[in-house]
Amino acid sequence: MQQVFKRPVSLKDVQTHFCPGCHHGTIHRLVAEAMDEFGVQQRTIGVASVGCSVFLYGYFDIDVVEAPHGRAPAVATGVKRARPDSFVFTYQGDGDLAAIGTAEIIHAANRGEDITVIFVNNTTYGMTGGQMAPTTLVGQKTSTSPYGRNQAKDGAPIRMAELLTQLEGVAFAARVAVNNPRNLLDAKKQIKRAFRYQVEGKGFSFIEALSACPTNWGMNPIAANERVGGEMADYFKLGVYKDTAEF
Amino acid sequence: MSKRLFVKGNEAIAMAAIEAGCRYYFGYPITPQSDIPEYLSRELPKLNGEFIQAESEIASINMLLGASATGVRAMTSSSSPGISLKQEGISYMAGAELPGVIVNISRSGPGLGGIDASQADYFQSVKGGGHGGYHIVVLAPSSVQEMYDLTMLAFDLADLYRMPAMILGDSVVGQMKEPLIANKRPQTELPVKDWVVRGKGVGEQRVVKSLFLGDGELEAHNNRLHDKYMLLSAREARWEEFETADAELVVAAFGSTARIAKTAIMQARQEGLKVGLLRPITLYPFPQRAFADLTRRCKRILDIELNNGQMVEDVRLSVARDAEVHFYGRPPGAGSLPTPEELLEQIKKHY
Numbered sequence: 047m048q049q050v051f052k053r054p055v056s057l058k059d060v061q062t063h064f065c066p067g068c069h070h071g072t073i074h075r076l077v078a079e080a081m082d083e084f085g086v087q088q089r090t091i092g093v094a095s096v097g098c099s100v101f102l103y104g105y106f107d108i109d110v111v112e113a114p115h116g117r118a119p120a121v122a123t124g125v126k127r128a129r130p131d132s133f134v135f136t137y138q139g140d141g142d143l144a145a146i147g148t149a150e151i152i153h154a155a156n157r158g159e160d161i162t163v164i165f166v167n168n169t170t171y172g173m174t175g176g177q178m179a180p181t182t183l184v185g186q187k188t189s190t191s192p193y194g195r196n197q198a199k200d201g202a203p204i205r206m207a208e209l210l211t212q213l214e215g216v217a218f219a220a221r222v223a224v225n226n227p228r229n230l231l232d233a234k235k236q237i238k239r240a241f242r243y244q245v246e247g248k249g250f251s252f253i254e255a256l257s258a259c260p261t262n263w264g265m266n267p268i269a270a271n272e273r274v275g276g277e278m279a280d281y282f283k284l285g286v287y288k289d290t291a292e293f
Numbered sequence: 294m295s296k297r298l299f300v301k302g303n304e305a306i307a308m309a310a311i312e313a314g315c316r317y318y319f320g321y322p323i324t325p326q327s328d329i330p331e332y333l334s335r336e337l338p339k340l341n342g343e344f345i346q347a348e349s350e351i352a353s354i355n356m357l358l359g360a361s362a363t364g365v366r367a368m369t370s371s372s373s374p375g376i377s378l379k380q381e382g383i384s385y386m387a388g389a390e391l392p393g394v395i396v397n398i399s400r401s402g403p404g405l406g407g408i409d410a411s412q413a414d415y416f417q418s419v420k421g422g423g424h425g426g427y428h429i430v431v432l433a434p435s436s437v438q439e440m441y442d443l444t445m446l447a448f449d450l451a452d453l454y455r456m457p458a459m460i461l462g463d464s465v466v467g468q469m470k471e472p473l474i475a476n477k478r479p480q481t482e483l484p485v486k487d488w489v490v491r492g493k494g495v496g497e498q499r500v501v502k503s504l505f506l507g508d509g510e511l512e513a514h515n516n517r518l519h520d521k522y523m524l525l526s527a528r529e530a531r532w533e534e535f536e537t538a539d540a541e542l543v544v545a546a547f548g549s550t551a552r553i554a555k556t557a558i559m560q561a562r563q564e565g566l567k568v569g570l571l572r573p574i575t576l577y578p579f580p581q582r583a584f585a586d587l588t589r590r591c592k593r594i595l596d597i598e599l600n601n602g603q604m605v606e607d608v609r610l611s612v613a614r615d616a617e618v619h620f621y622g623r624p625p626g627a628g629s630l631p632t633p634e635e636l637l638e639q640i641k642k643h644y
Contacts, residue, residue, distance in 0.1 A: 089492035093359070094502075103500040109490035111362045112502035114385050117355040120347065124359025125490070127343040128317055128367070132492045150355070153348035 054078035056087040058107050063098075067267025069257035069274075070098060072224045073166060073233075074105055077137070080238045081108070084245050086133040093122045095138040095147075098172045102137055116147025119154030122161045133244060135162040141171040144180040144204050151210070155250050158215030162244050162251045164237070165206060167282065168259040176262030180204045183281055188262070203281060207254040211287040217249030219288040223256040225274040229284065236286065239293075248291045256282055295474045302440040302466045303328035305473050306396055307336070309444035310368050312478050315394070316342030317367035319356035321349060321375060324408050325464040326398035329370040350375040354382030354395070361386070361393040362501040364489035366448055370396035373414050374405065376422070383457055384423030387518070388503025390488075392451035394444065395429075396460045398467040401625030410463040410549050411625030415603035418461050419577040426515070428522050430458035430529070431576040433547040437471035443574070449481045454525055455488075461576060463599070465549035465630075526578035533572040534583070536562065540569030542644050543587060544636075545596040545608050547573050554597055557636035566644055576604070584611035594618045595643050597636060599625050619643045 053059060056078040064070045081087050087108055094102035096115035103110035113121040118136035126134045143151050143165050151163065170188055171177040178191040181203045185194040195203075207221040218240055222233035233255060240251035256278050260270035300308070307329050310318070318337060320330040330346065337344045343360075347353035353369045360367040371379060376397045386393055397418065401411035418431045430450045432443040440462065447458035490499050505511040535555060537543055546554040551572040561568040571587060571594075573580050588594065594616060596605040605620045612618060621639045623629045 088494045091363070091490045091492060100504060103498065103502065107493070107498055109493050109499045110501070111359060111490055112385075112389070112500070112504060113355060113358070114381050117351065117358075117382070120352040120355035121359035121362075123345065123352075124317070124319065124356035124361070124367070125363055126359075127345065127356075128360040128363040128365045129491065132363075149348050150352050153352065157345075 054082045056081040056107055058105055060105065062105055063101060065261040067258055067260035067270050069168070069224050069255070070166065072230065073164070073255050073257065076224070076234045076237050077164060078106060079234065080241045083238060084241050086241070086245065089131065090133040090135070091125050091129065093118045093125065093134065093136040095136065095142040097139040097142050099137050099139050099142070099166065116142050116145070117150050118142070118147065119150040119159070119161070119163065123154050123157070123159050126159060126161050135164060137164045138166070139172065140165070140167045140169065140179045140181040144206050152213070155210050155252065156213045156215045158217070158249045160244055160247060160249060162240050163253070165252065165254045166257045167206070167254055168257040169203070169278065170259050170262045172259050172262055183277060205282060207252065207287050210252055215250055216252060216288055217290045218243045218251040220286040221254040221256065221282055221284050223274050223279060223284055225256070225258070225271045229275070239289070242293060243291060246291070254282070295476065297472045297474055299470055300437060300473050301328055301468060301470050302434070302437045302462065303398060303468065304332055305437045305441040306370070306444045306460060307332035308475060309441040310394070311336060311340065312475065313366060313445045313448040314478065315366040315368050315448065316340055317360045317365055318342070319345045319347050319353035319367070319369050321347055321353050321371065323372045323375045325400060325467050326370050326372050326396065329396060350378035351381065354379040357393045358382055358386050358391060361391045362490050364486040364491070368394040368396065370398065372397065373399045373402055373411070376414065376417070380423035383429065384425050384427060385503055386457045387427035387429060388425065389501050390455040391457065391501065392455055393457050394447045394451060394460070395457055396462070398462050398464065400464065407626055408464060409625055409627050410465045410599060410630055412463065412548060412550060412599040412603070413625055414461065415576065415598070415600065418459055419579065427518060428577050429456055430454070430525070431461050432458065433461050433574060433576050434466055435548050435551045435572065436466065437469065437473050440466060441473055442476060445478055449479065449483065450529060452483045453481070454521055456521070461548065463549050529575060530578045530580040530582065531574040532580040532583045533574060535570040535572070537569035537571060537587060537591070539567050540591050541567040542593040542595060542640065543569045543571050543591050544640065545571050545594055545604070546598065547576060547604065550597055550599055553631060553633055554636055556633035557640060560633060560637050561640050566640065568640055568644070573604070579607045579611065581611040584608060585613060588613035588616035592616045593643065595639060596620045597639070598622045599629070
């Protein structure tokens with residue numbers, strides 16, 4: 047008998063608090079698999095953010111520092127500069143990274159910090175109950191945009207992968223999704239590639255992962271999953287935006 | 294005997310940080326403390342350290358948080374409006390029990406205020422400037438030598454008690470030049486940092502956090518922090534007494550104001566008035582016992598500050614019940630620094 051599928055050793059054998067149909071669990075798994083494949087678990091320091099992603103330390107069997115809301119890239123900068131031999135990644139949601147933490151992500155990226163950022167975009171503030179996020183689509187109803195996001199008043203959703211691609215310090219940027227097997231396999235490939243940048247000291251790498259939030263979207267998991275591949279991927283185009291290294 | 298140097302107070306802080314083993318500095322330019330990042334941007338790279346001019350005060354305090362979580366000695370510095378921005382990070386560091394040194398070469402406010410010497414950040418510094426009910430060590434140097442010595446002490450106290458420590462100065466002690474003996478780092482016995490993140494290796498996972506959601510967890514955490522503050526108060530309060538033995542009136546003042554007060558006290562002594570000075574060196578923990586002991590005999594205190602009355606509240610809480618506490622303050626701003634003659638007049642008024 048040969049074992050062909052098992053829990054990544056970087057992931058703990060526990061139940062998550064994530065809602066049914068949420069993609070965080072899947073993205074956690076892909077990150078853990080990449081960690082296993084590069085053998086970096088034992089020298090990894092994860093930086094947790096604020097939101098549904100805060101319990102990183104409960105699911106990953108790695109050392110973790112918890113950052114204030116939006117500040118994970120600054121905390122990660124301090125960690126990596128003090129311990130350059132460690133493998134450092136942040137795991138942040140869209141409210142955290144694209145609203146309150148905009149300055150920190152842009153400047154950490156612009157300095158070309160040798161870290162990896164996993165950015166989970168589900169177009170809403172999940173943990174606080176589904177308020178409008180910087181990534182909420184135009185027309186999308188949330189608890190603080192009850193009439194739908196109004197571009198004239200609220201602006202258009204921010205495309206972080208494209209925005210960061212403009213910066214010289216960014217070595218790798220990609221947007222992925224895990225809503226179907228094809229996208230999931232590609233997501234795994236790109237997360238691994240992002241990790242490889244750091245493992246080989248090639249600079250700042252950024253993954254934007256589109257994610258479903260059925261609870262706050264008021265959808266069942268299947269409809270939510272479809273929305274990711276539909277209107278979300280129409281606006282937030284999947285793909286590799288920057289890939290500067292030759293491996 | 295060590296050579297005497299002639300340096301600015303701000304430079305003394307930077308020199309002391311290096312002597313104390315700090316190799317990581319994160320900051321943002323603001324008057325009147327920019328000599329500190331300028332000095333360290335020049336010196337730290339020579340020592341294989343890291344200097345980052347961050348995008349904001351918020352980012353720099355969080356870089357300090359991250360570096361400190363790995364166990365290294367690290368520092369940030371700023372001035373009042375920048376320190377306001379750092380309060381979020383300071384609260385998180387206090388909650389996660391992270392050491393780290395924060396320098397506030399304060400300026401006058403509120404708001405943009407001005408760049409003149411001020412003691413209006415006393416409340417913010419000693420009462421927990423951010424949310425959640427916490428304390429940090431607050432040291433108030435009143436000379437260039439103390440800027441140096443207390444910076445090294447700040448690093449030691451931060452490591453000993455696993456909490457942030459602040460140097461609270463102003464442009465008087467920050468910008469003036471005085472002779473300095475660059476003392477060696479004290480040989481303090483420090484606890485092993487067995488809590489730092491380092492990559493777990495084959496050991497147990499370590500987490501540096503301030504979130505405690507389990508039933509009773511956060512209350513227990515806060516009670517433990519409180520016990521630590523009580524221990525700090527019992528052990529680490531520091532103050533200077535000058536001519537207090539026979540004093541009929543004692544001036545209470547800290548930092549730059551204490552220097553001016555000392556001159557006024559010497560003038561008063563020349564006129565035959567028995568006046569002394571009690572100068573808190575640690576603002577947190579506040580030297581309560583010093584005031585309690587002193588006012589068992591001397592019943593008259595004149596508290597002088599560069600604000601409209603902040604430390605005086607702690608003085609009132611500390612003195613004997615039958616002691617009188619008078620206050621004289623000048624809120625900060627251009628032209629508001631009192632002269633020794635002005636303070637002598639106040640001393641005579643309350644003597």
